[in-house]
Amino acid sequence: MARKHTRRQTWRAPNSVVVSSGSPKPQRLWQIPLVMAGLGAIVFSIMYLLHPGTGSIATAPGISVPVLSAGGRAGQRVFQQNCAQCHGLNADGSKQGPPLVHRIYEPLQHTDSRFRAAVDRGVQAHHWNFGNMPRIGLSDLETQRVIEYVRELQRANGIG
Ligand code: HEC
Numbered sequence: 162m163a164r165k166h167t168r169r170q171t172w173r174a175p176n177s178v179v180v181s182s183g184s185p186k187p188q189r190l191w192q193i194p195l196v197m198a199g200l201g202a203i204v205f206s207i208m209y210l211l212h213p214g215t216g217s218i219a220t221a222p223g224i225s226v227p228v229l230s231a232g233g234r235a236g237q238r239v240f241q242q243n244c245a246q247c248h249g250l251n252a253d254g255s256k257q258g259p260p261l262v263h264r265i266y267e268p269l270q271h272t273d274s275r276f277r278a279a280v281d282r283g284v285q286a287h288h289w290n291f292g293n294m295p296r297i298g299l300s301d302l303e304t305q306r307v308i309e310y311v312r313e314l315q316r317a318n319g320i321g
Pocket residue numbers: 240243244245246247248257258259261271275276279280284285286287288289290291292293294295297299307
């Protein structure tokens with residue numbers, strides 16, 4: 162009787178140690194990559210949805226128009242009378258011309274002087290297939306205001 166009793170104790174003790182300390186750990190370790198993958202997928206999809214992707218602005222139905230400065234508002238009026246017929250009401254493009262709220266027209270790639278040159282002399286088609294842009298007769302101040310307007314739109318849409 163005494164022998165059986167001690168055997169049971171020695172058999173149980175190692176088993177219970179292995180079961181209680183060993184099994185929960187592998188379970189938790191399995192969960193970590195699953196949770197990380199799940200979180201990663203959620204973060205990735207949120208960033209994908211929020212980030213204005215390259216070129217997606219060109220086809221977006223609308224762009225966000227920020228609260229404009231006084232100069233930007235003056236430029237908006239000039240733009241709507243002289244540029245919107247081709248470049249779209251909010252510089253988001255039309256069938257006659259490209260969007261200016263677009264990555265390729267950010268300030269480092271198309272500087273303000275390129276904008277002035279485009280307005281003063283017109284543009285030979287080189288980026289798109291809309292044809293040439295005619296020269297537009299604007300005063301220096303009007304051109305400056307239009308540039309302010311386009312830059313404000315660009316910044317509000319993550320460009321420049
Ligand atoms: C009759 C249509 C038309 C009008 C009006 C027009 N544009 Fe354009 N514009 C175009 C087209 C088309 C292009 C693209 C040419 C190309 O393929 O690169 C263009 C390109 C530009 C460019 C890029 C120039 C470069 O160096 O690549 C700027 C800046 C620009 N337009 C500004 C303006 C502004 C500002 C106005 C108004 C004052 C205006 N445009 C009016 C058709 C127009």
